[in-house]
Structures are given as structure tokens and as C-alpha cells.
Amino acid sequence: MMEEIVFNYKPMPNSSSKNLYPLAEVDLEYQDKKRTIWPIIDSGASLSIFPKALGEDLGIEFEGEPESVEGVLGTFLGYSHYVNAVIGNYKIPIRALFFIKGDPYPLLGREGIFNRFDVLYQERLRKVIFIKKFEKI
Numbered sequence: 268m269m270e271e272i273v274f275n276y277k278p279m280p281n282s283s284s285k286n287l288y289p290l291a292e293v294d295l296e297y298q299d300k301k302r303t304i305w306p307i308i309d310s311g312a313s314l315s316i317f318p319k320a321l322g323e324d325l326g327i328e329f330e331g332e333p334e335s336v337e338g339v340l341g342t343f344l345g346y347s348h349y350v351n352a353v354i355g356n357y358k359i360p361i362r363a364l365f366f367i368k369g370d371p372y373p374l375l376g377r378e379g380i381f382n383r384f385d386v387l388y389q390e391r392l393r394k395v396i397f398i399k400k401f402e403k404i
Contacts, residue, residue: 269398269399269400270355270398270399271396271397271398271399272354272355272384272396272397272399273394273395273396273397274289274290274291274292274308274394274395274396274397275393275394276288276289276290276393276394276395277290277305279372280305287393288307289307289308289388289394289395290305290306290307290308291305291306291308291354291375291395291397292305292354293305293306293352293353293354293375294352294353295317295321295325295350295351295352295353296325296350296351296352296353296358297322297325297326297327297348297350297351298325298326299326300324300325300326301325301353302321302324302325304317304321304373305373306372306373306374306375307372307373307374307375308375308386308388308395309374309375309376310377310381310386310388311339312338312374312375312376312377313376313377313378314336314347314362314363314364314376314378315352315361315362315363315364315373315374315375315376315378315379315380316345316363316364316366316371316373316374316376317363317364317365317366317371317373317374318365318366318369318370318371318373319345319346319365319366319367320370321365321373322346322348322350322363322365325350327346327348327350327365329346329348329365331346333345333346333367334346334347334364336364343364343366343367343368344366344367344368345364345365345366345367346364346365346367347362347363347364347365348362348363348365349361349362349363350363352375352379352380354380354384354397355397355399357383357399359379359380359383360379361378361379361380362378362379383399384397384398384399385397385398385400386398
């Protein structure tokens with residue numbers, strides 16, 4: 268038995284571009300706070316990446332030394348923290364990196380997500396399908 272969560276490609280919020288992207292509706296939760304975001308589903312990103320301001324909105328207190336993380340665009344500093352990502356009816360604990368500088372567009376990376384779902388990109392149809400497999404008992 269499988270359950271599918273389908274996301275049609277959408278334009279980036281607050282963008283005048285007509286380009287369509289694989290965006291997912293995700294509720295990020297930390298303690299008693301929740302924020303709905305539309306991150307890019309990024310199979311090339313190992314971690315999910317969010318702006319630090321989003322973490323602060325959720326009530327996360329960033330302490331200690333930031334981590335250095337390499338990506339295709341260079342090396343970045345940020346704080347790693349666990350939050351819950353709600354996709355469809357599934358609440359998933361994920362480790363995310365909250366960038367110190369800049370305001371990166373949110374990315375939903377593989378860690379915590381791709382091991383729980385098969386993620387199928389259907390470029391021709393402009394949609395992404397998260398397929399949750401249930402094991403037989």
C-alpha cells in the first residue's frame with residue numbers, strides 16, 4: 268500500500284518570473300510555533316536550508332559556534348537545528364541549517380525526507396510526488 272502527496276510546480280512566491288519550480292507546502296514546527304513555507308524540493312541538497320530569521324520566528328535560540336557547510340555556490344555559515352517538517356499528514360523531524368548571512372530561498376534537502384519517501388520528479392507534467400510506502404506487518 269502506498270500513499271502519494273502531489274505538488275504541482277509553482278512560480279516562486281513574490282517573483283515576477285513565470286518560471287515554475289518544484290515547491291512543496293511544508294509546515295515547520297518548533298515547540299508550539301508553526302510557519303508554513305514553500306521550499307524548493309532540492310534532491311541535490313543533503314540538508315534543508317532556511318534563513319536564520321525563519322528559525323528566530325519559530326523561537327529557536329541559536330548558541331555556540333556556527334557550522335561551515337559547502338554547497339555548489341561556495342561555503343556558508345549557519346546553525347544546525349532540529350525542527351519538525353509537516354508534509355501532508357506526516358510530521359518528520361529534520362535537521363536544518365539556518366544561514367547566518369543573506370536571505371536564502373528555503374530548500375528542502377534529502378536528510379530526513381528522502382529516506383521516508385520516494386520522491387518522483389515528473390518534469391514533463393510539472394509535478395513532484397512524495398510516495399510513502401507502508402510496510403506489511
